[in-house]
Amino acid sequence: MNFEYDTDTAQMRDMVVNFARRDLSGPCEWDAADFRRRWQLAGKQGLAGATIPGEYGGSGLGAVAAAAMMEALGEGCADTGFAFSLAAHLFAAVMPIADFGTEEQRHRWLPGLCSGDLVAAHAITEPEAGSDALSLQTRAVRHGNGYVLDGEKCFVTNAPAADIFVVQACTDPDAGYFGLTTFVVEAGTAGLSVGPPYPKVGLRGSPTADVHFDGCVVTEEQVLGRPGAGASVFSSSMAWERTCLFAVYLGAMRRVIDGTVAYVNEREQFGAAVGSFQAVSHRIVDMTLRLESARLMLFRAAWGLDRGDRDEVAPALAKLAVSEAAVQTGLDAVQLHGGLGVVDGPAETLLRDALPSRIFSGTNEIQRNNIARALGLGARRRPVRRA
Ligand SMILES: Cc1cc2nc3c(=O)[nH]c(=O)nc-3n(C[C@H](O)[C@H](O)[C@H](O)COP(=O)(O)OP(=O)(O)OC[C@H]3O[C@@H](n4cnc5c(N)ncnc54)[C@H](O)[C@@H]3O)c2cc1C
Known part of the structure; x- marks a missing residue:
């Protein structure tokens, strides 16, 4: 096992942290024009097409390097919503076109997406x-x-x-798993409309909305993969998302833990920095323990993706570990900032x-449920014994 990045990945990581800090940390609220401006900058730096092969305009990174990039993005970009949007674009929408698209589809859409x-x-x-x-009504x-x-x-x-x-x-x-089909539909197609952005508790820099299809006509050339392969397109993109997208949260946790350490070393009560009290320092140790454990699981899952593993468990464990750690880190950071923790700032923003x-x-x-099934739990009913 090698826990070190190669030189290229280490340099890329530092470059992305600095770039994201300088150019991507906009307001943590969605603004259409500013979102588009930052998106174009991120695209120029290779973030929008990080894992797409170079011949289609991407950077051709594997999963470990992409996870390192997303972690750096989350660390540098204080607008986690924007980082989330970029990662969702890449892993849930662009990767399926690269993995399942025909040559014509790849050449048509990937360069602009990257x-x-x-x-x-x-x-x-x-x-x-x-x-x-699997119970879709569309x-x-x-x-x-x-x-x-x-x-x-x-x-x-x-x-x-x-x-x-x-x-x-x-x-x-009637076809269950084989009843879904994936389509690529361009905005502006007649019959496709988008609702207003949701007001959300967090990730406010990422716009979310309903999408309506009303007699929306698409051609056969817009089917991604073959008809009936939608569920496998979806599973493949989720393995990437549950691994590499969640690396954004590793970076966000790192940023907030570093900021919290600085705060508790500076804030004094009872004539001493609050960080010198064991209850405070141990809480920070536990935050670090949770981050480092989740990080190992995530990079283990990314390593599996690079080997071509089709294992569902490692990405699911990574997703669980990172998301639970992120919520607890947000709660802990709020607590350690005292009253200031509930005032607009990095701690409460991470929690949201x-x-x-x-x-x-x-x-x-x-x-x-999925991990339990893979462990052989709850998958089968006990056969009824007949006399
Ligand atoms: C910020 C954000 C971004 C998103 N982005 C996208 C996107 O880009 N594209 C997209 O298509 N969707 C997106 N989603 C939707 C997301 O995938 C769904 O919200 C999620 O799959 C859960 O579905 P649901 O909200 O209908 O909850 P439900 O399925 O109704 O679940 C409600 C509760 O019941 C529990 N539950 C349900 N079934 C079971 C079961 N069998 N066993 C145990 N517990 C169960 C759930 O865990 C949950 O706690 C996004 C959601 C959020 C919050």
Whole structure:
């Protein structure tokens, strides 16, 4: 085992921290023009297409290097919502086009998605199909040499800004896992409309909205992978998301822990820095323990992705560990800042930004279900013994 980055990854990491600190840390609220401005800058630095092969305009990074990049982005960019948007674009929408697209589809969409000119969104969740993602109501019905899409999507990250939507729809309601098909739909297509951005507790720099399909006609050339392969496109993108996207939170935790250490060393009560009290210093040690443990799990999952593992457990464990650590780190940071912890600042912002991380990419309960199934728990009913 080697716990060191190679020289290129270490240099890239430092470059991204400095770049994100200087150029990406905008207001933690969504503003369409500023979002687009920062997106283009991030694209020029290779962040929007980090894992996409160079021939399509990307940087060709593997999962470990991409996780290092996302960790650096989360550390440097105080607007975790913006970093989340960028990572969701890359891992949930752009990677599926690279992994499952035809050569024509790749050449058509990937260069703009990598350069920062285009923003992508991934739409699977529906009002009646959240955790139960295979029960989608959005239908794609055969029509001539294409399909007609009808249905409602909700909680779609980047929807208000998106130029490209990667959409999951049901093409065969009786086919279960093989009943979903993935489509790439461009913004402005007749029959596609986007609702207003949601007001959210956290990740406010990331715009989220509903997407409606009303008689939206798409061609066969817009099917990603083959018809019926939607669930496997989705699982593949979730393995990347549960690993590399969550690295953003590792960086955010690091930034807030460093800031908290500086604060408790400076703040004095009872004639001493509060950091000298054991209750305070031990809390910071526990924050560090949680971050470092989660970090090891995440990089272990990224290493597996680079080896081509199809293991569902390592990304699920990484997602669980990082999201739970992020929420607890936010709570601890608020506590250690005393009254100032509940006033607008990095501690309360991390807590608000961390809360959604236990929900998106499959809730933590669903991750536990999936891990339990992989451990052989709850998968089968005991066979009925007959005399
Ligand atoms: C900030 C944010 C960004 C998002 N971005 C996107 C996006 O870009 N694209 C997209 O398509 N979706 C996105 N989502 C949606 C997200 O994937 C769903 O919210 C999530 O899958 C849960 O679905 P739900 O909200 O319908 O909750 P539900 O499925 O209704 O779950 C409600 C509660 O019941 C629990 N539960 C449900 N079933 C079980 C079970 N079998 N066992 C145990 N517990 C269970 C859940 O864990 C949860 O606690 C985003 C969500 C958030 C918060």
